[in-house]
Amino acid sequence: MSSKIARIDLVSSHPEVYEPCDDSFALVDALLSDRTNLLDFHPRLCMEVGCGSGYVITSLALMLGQETTGVHYIATDINPHALQVTSETLKAHGVHAELIQADIASGLEKRMAGLVDVIVVNPPYVPTPEDEVGQEGIASTWAGGENGRRVIDRILPVADRLLSHKGWLYMLFLTSNNPSEICLQMKDKGFSARIIVQRATEEENLLVIKFWRDSPVQADTNGMVTTTKTEPFMAMGSLGSLFSRLSFWRSDNSSC
Amino acid sequence: MKLLTHNMLTSTVKGVVNGFPLRIEVEKTLEKQVDFSADFLRNLFYKVDWKALVEAAQTMGYAELPEEAPDSTVLESEDFLKKFHYALLELHLEEGNLVCPETGRKFPVTKGIPNMLLHEDEV
Numbered sequence: 001m002s003s004k005i006a007r008i009d010l011v012s013s014h015p016e017v018y019e020p021c022d023d024s025f026a027l028v029d030a031l032l033s034d035r036t037n038l039l040d041f042h043p044r045l046c047m048e049v050g051c052g053s054g055y056v057i058t059s060l061a062l063m064l065g066q067e068t069t070g071v072h073y074i075a076t077d078i079n080p081h082a083l084q085v086t087s088e089t090l091k092a093h094g095v096h097a098e099l100i101q102a103d104i105a106s107g108l109e110k111r112m113a114g115l116v117d118v119i120v121v122n123p124p125y126v127p128t129p130e131d132e133v134g135q136e137g138i139a140s141t142w143a144g145g146e147n148g149r150r151v152i153d154r155i156l157p158v159a160d161r162l163l164s165h166k167g168w169l170y171m172l173f174l175t176s177n178n179p180s181e182i183c184l185q186m187k188d189k190g191f192s193a194r195i196i197v198q199r200a201t202e203e204e205n206l207l208v209i210k211f212w213r214d215s216p217v218q219a220d221t222n223g224m225v226t227t228t229k230t231e232p233f234m235a236m237g238s239l240g241s242l243f244s245r246l247s248f249w250r251s252d253n254s255s256c
Numbered sequence: 257m258k259l260l261t262h263n264m265l266t267s268t269v270k271g272v273v274n275g276f277p278l279r280i281e282v283e284k285t286l287e288k289q290v291d292f293s294a295d296f297l298r299n300l301f302y303k304v305d306w307k308a309l310v311e312a313a314q315t316m317g318y319a320e321l322p323e324e325a326p327d328s329t330v331l332e333s334e335d336f337l338k339k340f341h342y343a344l345l346e347l348h349l350e351e352g353n354l355v356c357p358e359t360g361r362k363f364p365v366t367k368g369i370p371n372m373l374l375h376e377d378e379v
């Protein structure tokens with residue numbers, strides 16, 4: 001079966017909404033490359049934080065199917081135009097996600113804690129002066145403050161809270177966000193991490209990292225408790241050398 | 257906005273203790289057909305706050321759900337699952353407000369999208 005993702009010509013747009021760019025493509029490629037695992041995993045509730053044009057959540061919904069297979073999608077953005085555009089993009093592809101205008105997951109954190117199986121995020125990650133973060137307009141779609149971490153550092157604890165015991169987080173970073181430090185912080189919260197996609201464009205080195213909880217304890221439908229095997233935590237040494245290698249890479253296909 | 261989503265939302269205005277369930281003010285509702293999945297519904301049954309769902313459905317003009325939280329034997333009843341499916345997934349609030357039960361703060365729903373953002377002095 002061919003894997004369907006969102007068609008660029010069917011993605012809606014608005015001057016104040018982030019258009020699908022190298023980072024969006026990297027995130028969707030990461031989901032595609034992990035699609036078999038995702039299908040085996042059979043998530044019930046999938047969520048995107050900061051959906052922008054809707055390119056990513058639409059692609060995920062096309063990849064995994066809709067309610068027939070029992071998957072439900074939710075997407076948030078702080079920008080009302082982004083939700084409008086996402087709604088048009090979803091519609092153009094014949095899929096549905098519930099849309100909520102929220103600061104990360106405001107209003108959902110209490111009742112959805114521990115219920116979300118998959119979270120995907122392409123955050124505002126560009127290092128900028130602190131006062132550019134969260135301003136009105138298109139800059140807020142990418143402005144990330146010092147090291148690009150202002151919004152990222154607020155998303156990670158929310159993801160920890162929302163993810164189910166077997167939940168997965170796919171998140172996009174730049175090498176300048178110091179992802180190895182992020183992996184260590186997530187390790188303290190009990191998460192393992194693996195780089196799924198790495199890509200160097202002219203201006204930036206992009207990484208998509210998948211996080212999952214260490215040795216999650218799973219209750220199956222009979223109420224039996226089983227422990228699933230997890231992939232080993234990526235050694236920090238190899239992450240470190242990978243990052244330094246990446247920073248020397250250059251490719252010439254930057255287009256956004 | 258589906259009532260499933262309504263069932264997951266709380267008001268987080270400063271000082272609020274529970275902030276749940278949000279009262280619904282209806283301006284416009286919609287029905288959108290959703291493929292039926294018994295498996296999906298059985299799984300959700302345990303996560304939904306029953307009283308909040310029944311009240312929300314009633315506000316939206318649908319009074320077919322049992323008032324009392326049913327026990328899990330209903331999950332074998334096709335009739336029950338169909339009603340549950342309709343209320344939870346097919347009935348949509350298109351325009352209206354979600355009202356915080358403690359402060360009365362209104363969260364507007366526009367084109368089916370609730371705005372849960374708080375002002376600076378509410379955080």
Ligand SMILES: C[S@@+](CC[C@H](N)C(=O)[O-])C[C@H]1O[C@@H](n2cnc3c(N)ncnc32)[C@H](O)[C@@H]1O
Binds near residue numbers: 105151
């Ligand atoms: C880099 S763009 C990614 C857009 C889209 N997901 C993509 O991959 O093309 C980041 C998005 O996050 C949104 N965003 C920024 N801060 C946010 C916050 N605090 N809560 C929710 N969304 C936020 C922006 O409005 C923007 O749409």
